[in-house]
Amino acid sequence: MASLYAKNNKLYLSIYHNGQRVIKPTGLEDNAKNRKLVSNDLLPNVLFQIQTGQIDISSKKESKTVSFYAELFLKSKKALLKDSSYVRYDSIIRNQILPLFGNRDINSIKLSEIKKWYNYWVSSRSSATSIYIANVFSAIFKEAFYDEAVEKNPFDFIKRPKKEQSGAKPFDIETMKLLISGADDVWFKNFLALSFFTGLRTGEAVGLKWEDIDFKTQELEVKRTRRYGKDVSPKTQKGYRSVPIFDELLPYLKNQRELTKESQSQYVFLSMYGTPFNDGNRIRDYHWKKLLEKLELPYQRLYDTRSSFATMMLSSGKFSINQVAQMMGHTNIEMLIYKYNKFIPSEVKKLDKSIGLF
Template sequence: MRGHIRKRGSTYSIVVDVGRDENGKRKQKWISGFKTKKEAEKALAEIIAKIEKNEFIEPSKITLQQFINEWLKIYGEPKWAPKTLVSNKSLIDNYIIPNLGHIELQKLKPVEIQKFYNSLKEKQLSNTTINYVHRLLNQVLKFAVKWQYIAKNPCELVEAPKKDKKEFVTWNFEHVKKAKKIFKDTPIYIHVMIALYTGLRLGEICGLRWEDIDFKNQTITVRRTAQRIDGRFIFKEPKTETSKGIISIPDFLVQILKQEKNKQLQNKLIFGEKYITEYEGFISVWEDGRFKEPDYVTKKFRKILKKQSDIPVIRFHDLRHTHATLMLRSGVDLKIISKRLRHGRISTTADFYSHVDLEMDREALRKLESNLS
């Protein structure tokens, strides 16, 4: 690798050989704007050293916004699930581009990113949202390094706030017994029971087909999740391998599922040609075969709970937490609970339900104290 210095007016420029193109022709790179020959010589030595180590990044005036647009077409749009794409584009369009998009990618400094996060905090954005912005921007800039637009990722030198600790309310054993009666004759009874006895997410419950139920071995296999994007339903495979899984179910839930399946078969006969077959085979359907969507289940669940005072009003997703909490209180090993919830790491489960461990520890201590007194 060779290079030389040229004086152009009152400043100096570097001319560097950066290899050959696809036709074997020598490629040269000009870098201008050095005030003294000594500065140019130092820069030339550094550049040649980087070239020899294959660490040289050609200067580019591409902005962060231009790179993100390119990155979305090549990576984001083909890779992400529809719901994730909508969510991430919202973060990009509402926060990243308006604040940092105009900056040249190679000139983006850690301090500018840190100031950006601070400004989001001043606008009362939650730590969780800022953390999501950071993770997304960090991912973008990692690809900028991989694709040799920049030498280092400035996000790695920035401190982003940790996500806010999620607060959730769960039902106890008595609440669950009452819930069985409250939801018994409602359109979402099957959804509530599956959530309580398996810990499945609502999208996963609505994505279940009868072929996913093994009545003989009493298991449910999670193969897909239901999402509504731009007015239409999309059924996607879980985004990670750990999100898939086979979950055992008790006799009580097996019987409820059998009753629901028989009811659907009867409804199909009753409606005849008027029965909608588009979603045939799915568990979450109305009497006429229309799809019973997650949004409806969520709203109906909340509406039913607000009409009574026997049990706390919680989110549908808190049924998943209720399942885990009650299993933990029943003495089920944390590793088994983590597998049922299909968490990637057991530490994730432990972090979520550490408060239950503490309560159980205190209860055990009270029993010990009572026995010793």
């Protein structure tokens, strides 16, 4: 069996003979004239040479596995990506792709298998996460495609779902108080207080160490975030920042210091095993969801503790937009205004309408 296909506007022959596949570049551009030439002349000639032994295909090419191209992909990204992005790629490959496909010859994987695998992630994760996972696997197939190990990328035939536009949804002050007081575990009360009163991302909160906190100056330094069990640098240079410890937060941090004083760990928040959390997933999926159910509150993202801090700071009128942006680690104030302006009472109402403009 033989077929003709195009890649990068060049024609290739794909021939199966005695259970083996041979790919032959023709060097010809993909157009109607050359397709006719290849089909009527070149292809029959190559088939004849194979059948008469003039072209030896007895030694089968070494198969290349998904693991091989996954490592190739990661090596190509190592020097280009920030630690946080690389760690996420690496974790998705190790946990979501390799367990099922790692030892498979990448050319043996059928589109139906990819669809079944992808549909599982679509049904069990958010649309944004499932798309991200699919894009990583697609990038691995691209490495194989460029290496001519596969004829096409199966992900070119899979439709991704639209990303959900969830957006910020801050808690009001009373609900914030209810959540902190309603937490059963003392450490979780302290964790929520830190999140509400500093606006730290969940990964930044679990990556916080006692050396980052200065009780005398009432400031803490954000130097890292934790993802997939590793300390990585913040998303942007602005992510490295000093955040004030407001008086309301101070007793919660001192309480947490007392809780962990016997621990050998340098991290502020520890799991039940006395080790730092790998990331915020366990806190979100177990402790946070359990608390919302207990208080009979509709589900909201744990990340909205951050948006609650932003709107609380802006609505207070005590801080400039630039100061709040710095506390949040935003790269610019436009991002802050875009995300949170709709939750802040209009400043127009405070204007003196009697001012004489002329």
